[in-house]
Amino acid sequence: MSSWLHRHDLSPANAAVLLFLWFFFIAFMLYPLSYVFSGAFFTDEGFSLIFFKLMLSSSNYVAILANSVNLGLAVTLFTTLLSLPLAFLLVRYDFPGKGLLNGLILIPMVLPPFVGAIGMRQLLARFGSINLLLLEMGVIDQPIDWLGGGFWAVVLLEVLHLYPIMYLNLAAALANVDPNLEEAAKNMGASGFKLFRTVTFPLMLPGYFAGAIIVFIWAFTDLGTPLIFEYRDVIAVQIFNMVTDLHQNPMGYAFVVAVIVLTLFFFYLSKRLLGSTRYEMLGRGHVASAVTPASPSLTVLIYTVVLGISALGIIPHLGVFLTSITGRWFLSVLPSEYTFRFYSEVFSHELALLSIKNSLFLSTLSTLIDIVLGVTIAYLLARKRVPGRSVLDMLAMLPLALPGLVIAFGYVAAFSATPLDARINPVPLLVIAYAVRRLPYMVRAAYAGFQQSSVVLEEAAMNLGASPLKTLYQITFPLVFANLVAGAVLSFSFAMLEVSDSLILALKEQHYPITKAIYALLGRIADGPYIASAMGMLGLLLLAGSLFLAGRFFSRRMGELFRA
């Protein structure tokens, strides 16, 4: 017992904090999850697999499961194909304007795909801009059904939104490959694709995996985009529809469990296939030699590729923007009249204004929670030897692998008929859901800060007579302040634009956050879609601004936030 105590820093204060953290995770992650599991496996007569038998015997349900898996796989595949060449060109070559292109690549991240879907719908509809343009030009004489069943439209939009995350991870993985290891291979006679296949890519795999799994989970469980495209045959939409009548139809539980199981399955499958070992890179030699100046023709090629891809990525934004300033747009390629009145209406329209107020309130609260929890957890992980350290780490990172859909569904189910019942007042659960979902970013941001600032600096302060608490406030926090700001900014803006939690948890109009208001407005005729687009544009600006800010703080380490 005493040796166990000696191995850990367990002061009464630490113990109290730990206890509180455990309570939080158990109440708001483990309990809802286990509630969902018990709902899926237990009927009134006890343990039963009846729901899963039903699910698997219905060809309709199986097709829906397959659709979602295919969606995830397709998006992962295409983001990889898009990002790999980008990462190579931008990491390995130096050319004028490199920083600018690096920024351009990240732009599509600033648009939640579900907002982009509004713009895309406008452009790709049966009598949307693209078809009308092609008809005018005489390329086609019948409008093409671009959206088809909706599957590829969803893939396209998610690829355009998610490839920056893949790019950030691949670029970081590539930059992390010790150039000496490639030089050793060249020295042994390898070059070109052979070098890439035998040495470079295997060494990138752990980094690739980290990005790929995030992209997969995101696409696999995305709710907003399929909803807007009215592509209903995916698990996310099914679950969304089942929330409202949970009590009559417990299939929802089984679907959520299926999502969790499939997520875990793909997580471990890819981890096995792609290698889970993080290679310890030994001391590094000549890092500079890995980057070579690009020849003028290569520079032109790089610009063409990056600008081309960015242009594709911006199309949905453009669609949203056009919609938001449309005075009249009927059967024409571009709007025939323009107006900015929807932007002012955002701030006068009752639902729009209310939702902005709601979102600001909810996001501010959730960000505060994230700051307190995130800094505490990161500090314990980075500086203290607390018992259950690895479990704490795992719990804090779990929301990255846990779809927002699952969390929201679990909350609705587990806390119904309690003081936290979302049907009566969703505010507490919304705040907690936002906070839990973004906690990993905050923990990572703070942890990175603690790691970068040496313990020696703190020891020096204590050596000169500062108490531990004083050291914390006067030395540690100022040193990691930039990281905290960046983490908080990201947490806040992502909370503002959180989709699945908001759609599921906020059930009455008076509690609608921005995203749910946009969704509701889209469904209304008259000027609903235009106000929704204007709100989408404002959200885009908010996210762009905060990503830019966070990027200033993190510079090249941005990729480390978006990985499993």
Place this chain on the structure above:
Amino acid sequence: MTSVKFDGVTKVLGESRAVDKLTLDINPGELFFLLGPSGCGKTTALRLVAGFYIPDEGGIFFDGRDQSRVPPHKRNTGMVFQNYALWPHMDVWNNVAYGLKMRHVPEDEKRKRVSRALETVQMLTYADRLPNQLSGGQQQRIALARALVIEPDVVLLDEPLSNLDAQLRLEMRAQIKEIHRKIDRTMIYVTHDQAEALSMADRIGVMRSGQIVQVGTPRQLYMRPESAFVAEFIGGTNLLPGRLEEIGDLLTVKTPAGVVHALNGVKDMARGDPVLCSVRPESVRLEPAEESGDVPPSDRINQLTGDVESIMYLGDSEQYSVRLADGALVRAVEYNPAVKKAEIGDRVVVKINAQDVVVLPQEEPDE
């Protein structure tokens, strides 16, 4: 066996000329050392041979064939990297076999050669380990086996022992020298450790600011340095400034502390030149001042008077620092020091033999 020639090679890295008009001939089969302080350009020179850099000026020749623009994978050099650069995702066997795979060596010959290479470095039993399961010394030997198994024209070693502890370093010195004797291939070895270079090299090229300042056998460099830089860098020395008074059988130098006669000196120096007398600490003898008779200090030849300022006992030797009358500091090393020669504060006479003094030109101050 392959000769390697640098012909007026310049390589600019960033702002600095890492290698500056370097001309150097390395003989076939030689174990050649590039020795110099960090930042002198020795690693850049080695990487030019491997093909990781293309010279900005001049050329690199193997046996007279211009290699300057041949890409690294076609040069057939085997390099041992400072941090070993073992691929962490391949086991020991596949690390060593990699170069043979790239050369499409048939399977059974490949197996034989990899086994032989691993045997040479006594690592055959570790064939299925991953690099991160090996100690530093073991990784080092795998890196060596990987470089040797392809039977390269030139073996390149970039500070291969710098990450090992002192004891292992001594063992590996002997092993590498033994391997060089067996395989009989040209080896270029980069280090900043003069003891490593002296103990292993056939010849050494001492580098400074991207240029070779002196090439020679270890004995030549130690006994006949041609510059104060080489004298100080290799072995450490005392440098007494003075003016060259006479050139005859002996060189006579007048220093503020007394007159020094020297047997050796760099050619093309003229009477009246400012010079430095290089005297190795181990060739300096200390004697108590009262034993040196009653000749006035300024008339004594190769005898300088001073006070003992500090003493350091190292077991096998004892180092004395003596402050001369003019303020210069002379270090003297006494080997097998059974009895203390003097105490701190004692007045002593520093005695030097003329054959132990090398007269060197005074250098212009460092830019």
